[in-house]
Amino acid sequence: xxxxxxxxxxxxxxxxVGVIGIAMLVLVAVLRAGGRIFRHVGLAMGETGGRGSAxxxxxxxxxxxxxxxxxxxxxxxxxxxxxxGQALGGGYDTELYG
Numbered sequence: 236x237x238x239x240x241x242x243x244x245x246x247x248x249x250x251x252v253g254v255i256g257i258a259m260l261v262l263v264a265v266l267r268a269g270g271r272i273f274r275h276v277g278l279a280m281g282e283t284g285g286r287g288s289a290x291x292x293x294x295x296x297x298x299x300x301x302x303x304x305x306x307x308x309x310x311x312x313x314x315x316x317x318x319x320g321q322a323l324g325g326g327y328d329t330e331l332y333g
Contacts, residue, residue, distance in 0.1 A: 302319055
């Protein structure tokens with residue numbers, strides 16, 4: 236009888252550890268996705284990104300790539316998108332929303 240109790244404790248212990256591990260993986264995935272969403276929304280609203288300061292070497296506000304599906308924020312002085320290579324256009328800032 237004592238042997239079965241130990242086995243039951245091990246089974247429940249392993250199940251508990253597995254559930255906690257899965258919950259932590261889900262939490263990390265949600266936090267990473269949320270960080271990307273909030274960073275993208277903040278950049279679309281005119282923030283410079285980073286930790287409260289403009290990226291090093293940036294001249295003015297970031298210029299967003301106009302290629303559909305990219306919308307990468309680039310340095311203000313950049314002529315081409317750092318992610319996809321698309322030309323950023325004229326010498327003016329490209330706005331996402333009017």
